[in-house]
Amino acid sequence: MNIVFMGTPAFAVPSLDMLVTEGYNVVAVVTQPDRPQGRKKVLTPTPVKEAALRHGIAVLQPQRLRSPEAVAELSKYKPDMIVTAAYGQILPKAVLDMPALGCLNVHGSLLPKYRGGAPIQRCIINGEKVTGITLMYMAEGLDTGDMIAKVEVPIQDDDTAGTMFDKLSIAGASLLKEQLPSLVNGKVKATPQNDEEATYAPNLTREDEKIDWTRTSRQIYDQIRGLVPFSGGFTLWNGEVFKIWAAAIPGNHSMASKEVVPGTVLDLSESGIVVKTGDGTLTLLTVQPSGKKAMDAAQFSRGTSMKPGMVLT
Incomplete structure (x- = not known):
């Protein structure tokens, strides 16, 4: 089974490492392009790119995943499943329809609450006492796909966005590891989200x-x-x-x-x-x-x- 992994920040690295450690065939990694960092604007690879190179996995870094060229390049890897974790771009329908076993997303909130790009930060800013990970199938909407499984993670009084990113990244990798065998065998029953309960966590300004x-x-x-x-x-x-x-x-x-x-x-x-x-x-x-x-x-x-x-x- 060919798996393509998509992710960008350190949050996604434990999930990628888990896939490799467990022997899954990760044929390619898709991540955001290298960006200038620091006062000297040094071009810096993403944490996921660094992890992929460490594992000897091919890396794709399209500026726009929805471009025909990016979709064509991705299709060459014939993915049976795509796994994403904080990738940072919306997957177009052509990519969502590509793998026979679907596109999975490791999302850093208890959906349908906190859909969007900054769920961890906004949970803390809003004074929540608990958050978690939702493993879900991806759909064309913003974090609207059917939910496969969840795990709760408490937010302590002294937690920051940084400490919760670390905790949730580990929780996400563990949940993915637990659910993947059933997903591969097609034995998982996903649950639709209740859109009336949805809240949103847009990127911070x-x-x-x-x-x-x-x-x-x-x-x-x-x-x-x-x-x-x-x-x-x-x-x-x-x-x-x-x-x-x-x-x-x-x-x-x-x-x-x-x-x-x-x-x-x-x-x-x-x-x-x-x-x-x-x-x-x-x-x-x-x-x-x-x-x-x-x-x-x-x-x-x-x-x-x-x-x-x-x-x-």
């Missing part, structure tokens, strides 16, 4: 990273950890971007005066920067002033002009 200090401490805390380690949250200080990479889990803070404007710095010490929020305070632990590297509160407090009473906007 710059606006999603901007902190609104009038929100509750918990909402801001969840927003920050849902953006780590990819972009972090940001606010403005003296008109410049001031990034926030970590905050303390909100507890029973002493309530600041309601007359104090949200965003006001109340205290600045080696243990953290205490900022007024819509319902109390939030202690910032790791920050990044404009033009500098990220640093902890102790390092920042020793050399900053920030003072209590200043307002972050």
Whole structure:
């Protein structure tokens, strides 16, 4: 049986590694083109490409999978099954119809909730306590295909998008390993999704990273950890971007005066920067002033002009 694997970020690597380790015949890997990374814009392969080359598997990197040339190239590998995990492009009908055993997707949410490109981040940003993996057949809609199996994964208070990506990538590979023998033998009964229960998780924008200090401490805390380690949250200080990479889990803070404007710095010490929020305070632990590297509160407090009473906007 010929399997083509499609994926791009580190989230997809455990699923690809599992297929190889279990002896499945992965004839090709499709991933996004190499992109410039870092300040020096070094052309960098995707994590899935690196894994494929490590396993000696042919790699395809079409700019547009729906182009006739890309479809024709893929068809040369005669896939019996296509497995995707966070590939990053919508599969056209010509590709969906190609494998006799269908196209499977390892999706990072409990469908039909959080369809779309950023389910893990948005689960955390929205304060969810549990998420998971859904193994599904792909269809022409956005994550609308029939569901094969699910596994739940709790979200802990100190989890970030990064830690949940790691947990869910392992859970996805395990679920795929568990279900593949039945899928190959055609013994799986898939369940249609209830579209009325669907919610969406579109890719994050710059606006999603901007902190609104009038929100509750918990909402801001969840927003920050849902953006780590990819972009972090940001606010403005003296008109410049001031990034926030970590905050303390909100507890029973002493309530600041309601007359104090949200965003006001109340205290600045080696243990953290205490900022007024819509319902109390939030202690910032790791920050990044404009033009500098990220640093902890102790390092920042020793050399900053920030003072209590200043307002972050």
